[in-house]
Amino acid sequence: ARFLRQVMRHPQAGDLIRFLFVGTIMETGRSLTQKIPEYVNSFFMVKARFARGDATYDWVSSYLYHHQVWNTSRDFKVTAKDTEKIEDREVRFKSGDGYLDAVYEPTGSAPSTDLFHWKRKYWITISVDNSGLMLQVWSLRQSVLDDLIQEARDFYLKREVPPPVVAQPPPPAPGFTTGDWFGTQLVTGIFDTADFSFTWILEYLQSQDIMKDIKHFYVSTRQSDAGWSPHGKKATVHTLPIKGSSVHRFRWRSYWVQANLYGNVASPQISILIHSCDKSVLLDFVEAARLQYKEASIAGVHVHLTDGYGNWGRVIAKNRRSFSTLILPDGIKETLLTDMKDFLDNEGWYSLAGIPHRRGYLLFGEPGTGKSTTVHALAGELGMEIYFISLAAPGLNNFTLGELFHSTPPHSILLIEDIDCAFPLRVKNAEDSPRRHPSPSKAVDEEGHEVGMPKPRSMVTLAGLLNILDSVASQEGCILIATTNHIEQLDPALIRPGRIDMKIKYSLAKTEQLENVFHRFYPVQEDLSKPVGVKSGDVVTTEIEKLAQKFASTVPHSRFSIAQVQGYLLGWKNDPLGAVENVPEWIAQQEAETMYFVS
Numbered sequence: 001a002r003f004l005r006q007v008m009r010h011p012q013a014g015d016l017i018r019f020l021f022v023g024t025i026m027e028t029g030r031s032l033t034q035k036i037p038e039y040v041n042s043f044f045m046v047k048a049r050f051a052r053g054d055a056t057y058d059w060v061s062s063y064l065y066h067h068q069v070w071n072t073s074r075d076f077k078v079t080a081k082d083t084e085k086i087e088d089r090e091v092r093f094k095s096g097d098g099y100l101d102a103v104y105e106p107t108g109s110a111p112s113t114d115l116f117h118w119k120r121k122y123w124i125t126i127s128v129d130n131s132g133l134m135l136q137v138w139s140l141r142q143s144v145l146d147d148l149i150q151e152a153r154d155f156y157l158k159r160e161v162p163p164p165v166v167a168q169p170p171p172p173a174p175g176f177t178t179g180d181w182f183g184t185q186l187v188t189g190i191f192d193t194a195d196f197s198f199t200w201i202l203e204y205l206q207s208q209d210i211m212k213d214i215k216h217f218y219v220s221t222r223q224s225d226a227g228w229s230p231h232g233k234k235a236t237v238h239t240l241p242i243k244g245s246s247v248h249r250f251r252w253r254s255y256w257v258q259a260n261l262y263g264n265v266a267s268p269q270i271s272i273l274i275h276s277c278d279k280s281v282l283l284d285f286v287e288a289a290r291l292q293y294k295e296a297s298i299a300g301v302h303v304h305l306t307d308g309y310g311n312w313g314r315v316i317a318k319n320r321r322s323f324s325t326l327i328l329p330d331g332i333k334e335t336l337l338t339d340m341k342d343f344l345d346n347e348g349w350y351s352l353a354g355i356p357h358r359r360g361y362l363l364f365g366e367p368g369t370g371k372s373t374t375v376h377a378l379a380g381e382l383g384m385e386i387y388f389i390s391l392a393a394p395g396l397n398n399f400t401l402g403e404l405f406h407s408t409p410p411h412s413i414l415l416i417e418d419i420d421c422a423f424p425l426r427v428k429n430a431e432d433s434p435r436r437h438p439s440p441s442k443a444v445d446e447e448g449h450e451v452g453m454p455k456p457r458s459m460v461t462l463a464g465l466l467n468i469l470d471s472v473a474s475q476e477g478c479i480l481i482a483t484t485n486h487i488e489q490l491d492p493a494l495i496r497p498g499r500i501d502m503k504i505k506y507s508l509a510k511t512e513q514l515e516n517v518f519h520r521f522y523p524v525q526e527d528l529s530k531p532v533g534v535k536s537g538d539v540v541t542t543e544i545e546k547l548a549q550k551f552a553s554t555v556p557h558s559r560f561s562i563a564q565v566q567g568y569l570l571g572w573k574n575d576p577l578g579a580v581e582n583v584p585e586w587i588a589q590q591e592a593e594t595m596y597f598v599s
């Protein structure tokens with residue numbers, strides 16, 4: 001204490017204390033003058049930061065752009081672009097002279113600050129820098145910011161200008177993935193040719209006129225592939241967008257969608273990016289495409305062909321064949337149709353009974369008697385698609401056939417034409433042998449065919465085919481229809497119930513069928529005195545019935561196929577009288593030809 005008193009008595013000590021005191025007060029005052037505005041600011045202001053790449057950034061910036069907040073900007077990036085595909089936050093000129101236009105964008109390289117009077121009520125300070133946007137709303141309430149963002153979002157969803165292009169997705173994996181690469185505001189679906197959904201999506205995009213600005217095409221006049229044609233089956237020239245040519249943005253329902261077409265002609269791919277967080281929107285999109293495709297296939301019949309590598313490839317759209325034009329002996333058509341409908345309607349019964357829900361039909365008989373025609377007519381009548389397999393197709397073996405069976409969608413018709421070609425051709429000296437086909441128990445070569453037997457026309461073996469028919473690969477809910485001209489060449493194991501449940505024999509034309517074919521060529525309409533299209537002199541509607549009977553009684557029954565009779569009638573398509581009068585000559589000619597070939 002004595003030391004302290006001595007120090008205080010020192011003349012400079014008082015100055016030092018005063019200095020410290022005044023210094024402290026000044027420093028406190030200085031920091032208060034700094035803190036008070038910050039405090040006042042934060043008290044009267046709500047701040048929000050929006051990062052580039054985030055959906056909120058897109059909403060708010062497009063909203064502000066629309067309200068001309070950046071009209072005062074003095075720092076632009078200028079690029080030449082096609083202004084038909086204009087993006088937000090760009091000043092645009094449209095010259096219409098076919099050249100690209102100059103497009104201005106605020107650079108954001110140096111921070112800039114603008115003031116926005118929102119709703120003539122709230123002042124908002126807006127700063128832009130490289131990382132994004134900063135908003136300061138002059139208000140005590142955060143709800144003002146909430147309202148602003150909500151309004152920006154609503155504006156964004158309703159606006160007519162598409163959102164910015166999203167970069168091409170990485171190499172696709174089949175199926176759906178939700179916005180892994182782009183953040184949670186995008187839902188992405190990838191579709192490639194190997195999957196049926198590819199055709200649905202492509203046709204859907206084309207039907208919405210979405211690809212009208214594509215500039216590079218693969219052009220083909222040969223393929224009748226419904227998938228690629230913008231005008232369906234009527235077009236004679238088909239176009240397939242080529243790699244790198246297309247990114248399309250469009251509005252679907254209330255969402256913005258970006259469709260990218262990429263890959264090459266052999267394996268094109270489509271990715272669909274939807275500006276939404278909700279995966280179900282993508283599922284709805286696919287469903288809409290599927291339904292449209294289904295409607296189109298009700299108008300016609302889609303036939304899927306194989307690509308030789310175990311995949312379903314091209315799709316052909318065929319005209320729907322009316323069931324009434326199918327001419328079979330009484331009751332056959334009705335039996336087939338009723339049986340198939342019953343099968344399709346009773347899936348639940350099959351599962352309760354523990355029986356695999358699949359059904360097989362064998363249509364056998366002479367060529368040209370209507371087996372393939374029956375399948376087409378049934379597909380049209382039941383609204384089903386045909387998946388067509390020829391066992392003699394190059395590249396088809398037990399493995400690829402299994403793959404095809406496995407990837408056939410339920411509720412379709414799997415058609416195997418000429419199923420006998422999987423087995424060795426009959427040889428004369430083997431004719432009477434009880435077993436003419438390779439037995440799984442006999443020695444087989446490396447391709448699975450029995451040693452010593454004549455080579456079959458297909459790489460698919462009987463054992464392989466039986467395995468596939470029984471295996472789980474065989475799709476449930478499918479109708480298998482096999483056709484053959486040589487039922488006698490089929491192994492009994494192949495056509496036993498469970499594999500083939502119903503066998504229908506197709507015979508050469510009987511009298512009633514001949515009459516029917518005649519009527520099909522010269523249809524009669526009640527209000528016309530002449531049959532439709534008939535030119536020959538005196539024939540009137542009432543006479544057609546008599547002519548049909550005469551024709552049917554002149555042509556020997558069970559001698560000619562409907563295809564042969566049809567071929568003859570085509571030569572007289574406007575002249576029923578001529579057809580009847582000249583038919584004996586045609587018959588004699590046919591018989592002479594048959595004798596010539598037999599001898």
Ligand SMILES: Nc1ncnc2c1ncn2[C@@H]1O[C@H](COP(=O)(O)OP(=O)(O)OP(=O)(O)O)[C@@H](O)[C@H]1O
Binds near residue numbers: 367
């Ligand atoms: N029963 C039929 N009803 C209607 N048209 C038929 C009938 N049979 C044959 N045709 C006509 O003949 C043509 C050939 O018929 P389709 O191809 O159906 O015969 P197929 O029995 O399948 O012959 P293949 O055994 O040679 O394949 C078709 O254009 C079809 O219009």
